[in-house]
Each structure stands twice: as structure tokens, then as C-alpha cells.
Amino acid sequence: MRLPFRALALYLGLAALASPALADALFDSGKLLATGGVSQVEGAGGGGLASWAMITGYGTRNGIGANLHYTAVPLPDYNLQTAGLAVGLYDRLELSYAWQGFDTQEVGGALGLGRGFVFHQNIFGAKLKILGDAVYDQDSPMPQIAVGLQHKENDRAAVIHAVGGRNSTGTDFYMAASKLFLAESLLVNATLRATKANQFGLLGFGGNKHNDYTVQFEGSAAYLFSRQLAAGVELRTRPSNLSVAHEGEAWDLFAAYFFNKNLSLTAAYADLGNIVIKNGQHGAYLSLQAGF
Amino acid sequence: MKRLVVVTLPLLLAIAAPASSAEDTLYQDMGGQPGIDRIADMSVDNYLADPRIKDIFSESNMERIRAELKDQFCVIADGPCRYTGHDMVATHKGLHLTNANFNALVEDLQAAMDSCNIPFATQNRFLARLAPMQHQVVTR
Numbered sequence: 001m002r003l004p005f006r007a008l009a010l011y012l013g014l015a016a017l018a019s020p021a022l023a024d025a026l027f028d029s030g031k032l033l034a035t036g037g038v039s040q041v042e043g044a045g046g047g048g049l050a051s052w053a054m055i056t057g058y059g060t061r062n063g064i065g066a067n068l069h070y071t072a073v074p075l076p077d078y079n080l081q082t083a084g085l086a087v088g089l090y091d092r093l094e095l096s097y098a099w100q101g102f103d104t105q106e107v108g109g110a111l112g113l114g115r116g117f118v119f120h121q122n123i124f125g126a127k128l129k130i131l132g133d134a135v136y137d138q139d140s141p142m143p144q145i146a147v148g149l150q151h152k153e154n155d156r157a158a159v160i161h162a163v164g165g166r167n168s169t170g171t172d173f174y175m176a177a178s179k180l181f182l183a184e185s186l187l188v189n190a191t192l193r194a195t196k197a198n199q200f201g202l203l204g205f206g207g208n209k210h211n212d213y214t215v216q217f218e219g220s221a222a223y224l225f226s227r228q229l230a231a232g233v234e235l236r237t238r239p240s241n242l243s244v245a246h247e248g249e250a251w252d253l254f255a256a257y258f259f260n261k262n263l264s265l266t267a268a269y270a271d272l273g274n275i276v277i278k279n280g281q282h283g284a285y286l287s288l289q290a291g292f
Numbered sequence: 293m294k295r296l297v298v299v300t301l302p303l304l305l306a307i308a309a310p311a312s313s314a315e316d317t318l319y320q321d322m323g324g325q326p327g328i329d330r331i332a333d334m335s336v337d338n339y340l341a342d343p344r345i346k347d348i349f350s351e352s353n354m355e356r357i358r359a360e361l362k363d364q365f366c367v368i369a370d371g372p373c374r375y376t377g378h379d380m381v382a383t384h385k386g387l388h389l390t391n392a393n394f395n396a397l398v399e400d401l402q403a404a405m406d407s408c409n410i411p412f413a414t415q416n417r418f419l420a421r422l423a424p425m426q427h428q429v430v431t432r
Contacts, residue, residue, distance in 0.1 A: 030392025032399070060391035062432065091391075139424040182420035185413050226412050227402065 028063035029292045033227050034258045035135055035180075036088065038266045039069035039289050042150050042200060043084035043098025044125045046176075048254050048268050048285055049236040050218040052189050053146035053178035055129055056096070057088035058261045058292055064089055067291020073270060077278040079103040080202070084123070086291075094148070096125035102202040107278060113159060119202050120155045127176075134178045134187075143179035150174075152201035163276070164242045165204030166211050170196050185224040187232075193218060198241050199275060207241030214239045222256075231255040234268075248273040252285060264289045318421075319371035321414045322405075325362075328369060331404050332361040338400035345396045348387055368421050380428040388432045398422075 037054045040046035045056030057065020065088040073080040084098030100121040108117030127148035134144035150172045154160060157168035174193040181188065194213045196205040206212075216239060222232030233253050240247040254268035266289075271282035322328055336358050340346050349357070360377035367375045377383070398419065405415045 028390075028392040030390065030395050032395050060395070062390050062392065133426075136423050136426040138420045182423060183417045185416045224412070224416070 026063055027065070027292055028060055029058040029065065029261050030060040030063055031058040031065070031091070031261075032135065033261060034224070034230060034256070034264075036065060036067075036261075038256050038264050038287060039067065039071065039084065039086065039098075041071060041073075041080075041082060042100075042123050042125065042152075043069070043082065043086060043096040044127055044148060044150065045086060045088065045094055045096075047189065047220045047222070047232075047234050047256075048252055048266060048270065048287065049250055050189055050220040050234045051127075051148065051174060051176050051191050051193075052220075053129065053132075053144040053176040053191075054134060055088040055091050055094045055127065055146070056086045057094075059088050059091060061091040063091075065292055067289050069287060069289040071285070071287040073272075073283070073285050075272065075275070075281040075283050077105060077107050078275060078281060079105060086125075092129050094125070094127040096123075096127075098123040098125070100200075100202065102199075107276065110277065117159075119159070121201055122153045123150050123201070124152075125150045134180045135182070138180075138182050141179075143177040146176050146178075148174050148176065152197065152205070154201055154204055157204075160204030163203065163244050164208035165198055166206035166208075167196070168204055170201055170205030172197060172201075187220075187222045187224065187230065189218075189220045191218045192216070195239065196241065197238075199238075199247060199272075203242065203276070207243070209243045210239060210241040222254075228258045229255065230258075245276045246274055254285070262290060262292055317370040318414070318417055319366065319369040322365075322369055322410060322418065323408065325366060325371065325373075327408060327410075328365045328371065329362050331401070331408050331410070332365050333358060334404035334407055335397075335401045336361065338403055339397065342396060342400055345393055345400075348389070348393065365418075369418060380425055384429045384431070389430050390432045391426070391430050394426050394430050 036057050037045045037052050040051050041049055044051045045054055046052040057067055059065030068085050071082040081101045082098050086096035088094050102119040104117045109115035127146050129146045132142045132144040152170050154168040160168050172193055172195040174191050176191040178189045193216045195216055196213055198204050216237045218236040220234040222230040224230050235251045237249045238247050250272045252268040252270035254266055256264060256266040258264045266287040268285035270285040275281045363373050363375045366373035
């Protein structure tokens with residue numbers, strides 16, 4: 001976490017020192033409010049569970065945007081936290097890093113891992129916008145399309161193998177399409193993700209039941225109530241690779257409030273279904289993003 | 293009885309008939325020509341007060357821009373006008389406008405529509421028709 005953050009701060013700091021006017025032009029915060037999205041659960045620009053084709057931050061094609069985020073998902077029997085940073089370069093390329101902690105609380109004790117046993121995961125992401133513009137192309141049905149990957153490294157290889165997972169690292173590949181139907185004040189996203197991840201990778205990759213990549217769907221629809229408030233629903237399907245636990249789709253109802261281009265708060269009711277020995281893992285999803 | 297029919301029939305028809313499309317246009321929802329004129333004027337006022345973009349207009353004939361903007365907004369909203377101004381590519385050629393400039397224009401227009409109490413959903417119907425102009429206006 002430290003190294004990329006310092007490199008980023010150094011780069012941004014140097015650019016700002018070199019010339020305040022140049023920095024203003026480079027960090028232009030020129031996108032319209034909310035069109036940079038928020039930070040999805042794995043740190044990419046998007047919604048909550050679902051990723052978007054938009055490049056994160058408020059930099060236009062002439063500028064650079066960046067943000068930090070913190071997300072908490074306190075579930076009945078687990079606690080998931082994510083913190084990360086992401087940079088959007090020239091509204092073309094997005095680079096992201098996220099750190100996740102998945103606290104098994106009492107379940108860890110019940111499984112013999114120890115009460116409060118925590119899985120950690122580093123997620124390195126990249127996303128490239130390849131076609132279309134979700135906002136400006138209002139005269140065509142063409143969505144904005146981006147391709148991306150998320151490389152995940154889990155620190156609990158021994159436990160992952162013990163529950164039937166095959167790997168502690170894995171890489172997801174996805175293609176996302178996003179379209180703002182501005183006349184209807186509606187934003188729609190659809191993403192196909194090739195993945196082997198169990199519970200987003202928190203329980204490793206591949207398993208004793210299935211060990212191949214499968215293509216999963218994630219989608220969201222949001223209605224814009226104002227320039228500052230969007231609310232909607234998200235769905236994400238997931239593979240069920242482990243014989244010890246069935247993994248189903250996850251969904252949420254969310255509202256995202258954009259105070260300004262520097263701060264947004266997303267609140268959701270998220271249902272992640274069964275996680276290992278506990279059913280009904282649903283609860284609040286809260287995410288704060290700060291950036292430009 | 294006959295008198296009753298004469299009186300009530302037009303009334304019933306008036307109630308039963310759906311709002312005709314001519315009355316239901318975006319133009320009407322934006323307050324007709326007085327509303328659109330006010331939005332255009334307030335937008336121009338906002339542009340000239342906006343440090344991000346005011347310099348773009350330093351060489352411009354603002355009275356002409358106000359008049360052309362009113363006509364153009366009217367046409368875009370399906371109003372009974374004709375836009376006789378310059379085409380978008382020609383008007384913005386040489387200005388080297390960025391996406392950030394374009395979005396600043398949008399934000400100032402949104403602020404003008406807020407001031408004129410245009411509902412957000414109506415604003416978006418109008419902005420959806422303006423958005424594709426980004427392709428002609430933004431050259432940098």
C-alpha cells in the first residue's frame with residue numbers, strides 16, 4: 001500500500017510544484033459530477049458490487065484524476081473492509097490498488113482458524129476505455145466499452161487449500177459496457193467477467209468442485225434523482241467452485257450521494273447470500289470516496 | 293337536455309383527450325420562449341462570470357451570441373423557431389475547446405436552469421439533445 005501511494009503523491013506533488021497553472025490544467029476535475037462513478041468493492045471505478053466502463057476520477061481526456069476510498073461491509077457473521085486508491089489517466093486508462101480485509105469473527109473460531117481470523121487480499125487493477133462515450137453519445141445507442149483486469153493476491157494460501165481452493169492468487173478479466181440514457185436520467189451498466197474467484201477471491205481461486213474460468217455477469221441500473229444523488233440496484237453472479245459452501249449471486253440496493261467532485265458517500269443494502277457455513281449474509285454497505 | 297349535451301360534450305372531450313403532442317413538447321416544459329430566453333440569458337451571464345471559460349468570449353459579440361443561443365435552444369427544444377446562426381463546427385473552430393471547457397458550459401447552463409426552476413428530469417431531456425455537440429465543439 002505504501003509504495004504506490006508515495007509514488008503517486010510524489011508524482012502529483014512534483015507536477016503541482018512545477019507549475020500551479022500546469023497542475024490546474026492537468027488535474028482539471030473537468031468531468032461532470034458523478035460521471036467518474038464511485039469505487040466498487042475491488043477498487044475499480046464503478047458502483048458497489050458492479051464495475052463500470054467509466055474511467056475513475058474527474059480528469060478529462062486532457063487530464064488526470066485520482067481518488068482514495070474506504071468501504072465497510074459489516075455482515076451478520078463477517079466483516080469486510082476495503083481501502084484503496086485509483087488513478088484515471090486521460091479518461092483512457094485506470095490503475096487501481098485495493099487492500100481488503102475479511103474478518104471471520106466467530107466463524108473463524110468455529111472452523112478452528114481462531115476467532116477473528118482475517119483473510120487479506122491485495123488487488124491490482126487496470127482498465128482501458130476502448131470505445132464510445134457513455135455521456136456524450138446521446139445520439140446513438142452505442143455504450144462506452146472498457147476492458148479490464150484485476151489481479152488478486154490472498155495471504156492465506158494454507159487455509160484456502162484446506163477448504164478446497166486451488167490458488168491463493170488469481171486474475172479476473174472483464175469487459176464493461178456503460179450507457180447514460182440522459183433523457184431518461186438513467187445509467188445502465190453491464191459487465192462480463194471471466195473469473196475463478198471464490199467470494200471475490202477472499203476464499204481463493206478455483207476449487208475442488210470447479211477449477212476453470214467461468215464467465216459471470218454483473219449489472220447495475222441507477223436513476224439520477226439530482227446531479228448529486230443516484231440510486232439503483234446491482235446484481236453480480238459468481239461461480240461456486242468449493243464443495244464446502246455454495247456461492248450464489250450477490251445483489252444490492254444503493255444510493256450514492258456526491259457532495260462535490262471531491263467527496264462521495266455510497267450507502268447500500270447488500271446481500272451476499274451464503275458465505276461458507278453462514279447463510280443470509282446481508283447488511284449495510286458503506287463507501288466513502290475522496291479525490292478529484 | 294340538448295343544452296346540457298352542448299355544454300358537457302366539449303368538456304368531456306377536453307378531459308378525455310390526452311394532452312396533444314404539440315402542447316407536450318420540451319419547449320413548453322422549459323417555459324416556452326420566455327423561459328428559454330431567460331435560460332439563455334442567465335447561461336451567458338454565468339459564462340462571463342466563470343473564470344474557467346470567460347476568456348473564450350473575450351473577442352465575441354455577446355449580443356449576437358445571446359440571440360443565437362435563444363434561437364438554438366428554441367430549435368433544440370422543438371420550439372417554433374429557426375436557427376439562422378453559424379454552424380457549430382464553424383463557430384467553435386479555432387477556439388481549441390477542451391472537454392473541461394464544454395462541461396463548464398454545461399454546468400453553467402445547469403445552474404441557469406436551476407435558477408429558472410426547470411425540474412432535473414426536464415433539464416436532462418434538454419441536455420441529452422445538446423450532449424452530442426461535444427463531438428463538434430471539442431477539438432482538443
